[in-house]
Amino acid sequence: MLERRSRRTDRSIILLILILVIIAGTGVYAVLQLRIDQITDSLKKKQPLNMLFIFSDGEKALFLEVFFYNPDTRKGSLFFVPPNLGSVIATINRVEGIDALYRRANVLPLKRKVEDLLGAPLHGVIDIGLDEAGRLVDLMGGVEVFIPNPVDLTLQGRRVLLPSGSVTLDGDKAREFISYQDPLETDADAIGRRQKFLQAFLKGLGENEAFLLQRGPFRMLRSLLRTDLPGRALSSFVAEMGRFDSERMVLQRVLGTTRSVDGRDLLFPHQDGELLKQSVKQAMAANASSEFVSPDALTITVEVLNGTRTAGLANRARDLFQSYDLEVMAPNNADNDQYTNTVVLDRKGNLDNAKKVADIIHATRIFSKPDPQVDQAVDVTVILGKDFDGRYVK
Numbered sequence: 001m002l003e004r005r006s007r008r009t010d011r012s013i014i015l016l017i018l019i020l021v022i023i024a025g026t027g028v029y030a031v032l033q034l035r036i037d038q039i040t041d042s043l044k045k046k047q048p049l050n051m052l053f054i055f056s057d058g059e060k061a062l063f064l065e066v067f068f069y070n071p072d073t074r075k076g077s078l079f080f081v082p083p084n085l086g087s088v089i090a091t092i093n094r095v096e097g098i099d100a101l102y103r104r105a106n107v108l109p110l111k112r113k114v115e116d117l118l119g120a121p122l123h124g125v126i127d128i129g130l131d132e133a134g135r136l137v138d139l140m141g142g143v144e145v146f147i148p149n150p151v152d153l154t155l156q157g158r159r160v161l162l163p164s165g166s167v168t169l170d171g172d173k174a175r176e177f178i179s180y181q182d183p184l185e186t187d188a189d190a191i192g193r194r195q196k197f198l199q200a201f202l203k204g205l206g207e208n209e210a211f212l213l214q215r216g217p218f219r220m221l222r223s224l225l226r227t228d229l230p231g232r233a234l235s236s237f238v239a240e241m242g243r244f245d246s247e248r249m250v251l252q253r254v255l256g257t258t259r260s261v262d263g264r265d266l267l268f269p270h271q272d273g274e275l276l277k278q279s280v281k282q283a284m285a286a287n288a289s290s291e292f293v294s295p296d297a298l299t300i301t302v303e304v305l306n307g308t309r310t311a312g313l314a315n316r317a318r319d320l321f322q323s324y325d326l327e328v329m330a331p332n333n334a335d336n337d338q339y340t341n342t343v344v345l346d347r348k349g350n351l352d353n354a355k356k357v358a359d360i361i362h363a364t365r366i367f368s369k370p371d372p373q374v375d376q377a378v379d380v381t382v383i384l385g386k387d388f389d390g391r392y393v394k
Helices: 002-044 108-118 130-139 171-179 187-207 215-224 231-241 270-288 313-322 351-361
Strands: 049-057 060-070 075-081 086-089 094-097 124-129 143-147 151-155 158-162 165-169 250-253 256-261 264-269 301-306 343-346 366-368 380-384
Touching (some): 002 231, 049 108, 049 130, 049 231, 060 108, 060 187, 075 108, 075 187, 075 270, 086 108, 094 264, 124 130, 130 171, 130 215, 143 171, 158 171, 215 231, 250 270, 256 270, 264 270, 313 380, 343 351
Parallel strands (some): 049 124, 075 250, 343 366
Antiparallel strands (some): 060 075, 086 094, 343 380
16 A cells, blocks of 8 residues: 555656656746747847857957847948956956956856947857857858958968958968957957958858758858857848848947056046947947948048147147047148147038047037138048147146
8 A cells, every 4th residue: 555655656756847847848948939039020120139249269259249230221330349348347356358257158247248338238149269260161161351461470380371352261261360460460450350351251141041041051050159049040140141231331349548457458448438338329320220321431530730839739639539540630730839729620511520529638619610721531620729738628
């Protein structure tokens, strides 16, 4: 009798465990389905999609790019986020580069930090290892990039050879293209090179989407990516890249001031990160607009004139404006050196551009003064007065 009761009890326990497993499995499936719907349905409803791309080498994040995409207009933009972007890292209770949060097994802390810094939600993360990047490029049959000057470098005993012009990179060349470091290359050029690769990579996804979405290739694609996107969401993203107008992509980067912290150079965003958040909003607004906005149209060209007797003042202002990614003409002297107050002049009938420039140095004297005698490339003229201390107007 006792044995029969024991068997019944064992069966009841087993049945209860099975029920709990089914409930748990159903819950997990429901969560995954919800996440799938968030990605796939957003694309179906033509809602903006923001993706974080991480290119890594082992446990090191080489660089990060945020892809802002609008399915309604098929326009997108890239924001380069440097690994050495300085911020307070709560988990280690100190100021460090955001790459301190990178873990291959768990990118969620890094994702949340990037969301906080950009002021925009990220709908997914795609982490691509350096070796995997090469295999992905080979899977797509290569990617096409434009290389303005030939590259012939020997770095750590390894020779890097890349021809100039429009070049189709295979996997090995692609790895070299995104990983080599030329000591003579400016930061802006190095960033542009990596952004051009991701632009070409996204274009390649779109051009090969029919092939990549077949069962075998898609299985290979998934195996080469570390992503929080479920399979259906990833396939929806790849399919959407077939619609993406990569030729209209705008490339941008985080701008700031470099400071040394504990022996490491960190980049701190201008204006405590507010300028970065504004730039992200502007990029998303530009993506939502059906009008084509060329990269040149987003650039403000500034003329800096020294209206004082202080030597080198215009050069200091030029360096400051350039750190905000403005185009700055060669500094010159004003019509006289007795300007007491700094003035900012709009030369194209766009007072908003003049206000943006003025805000950088806290200038308040802003006037619209189009002048046909001024170089037509100039959008804004800044005449420095005695109230400019090399950083701000006092």
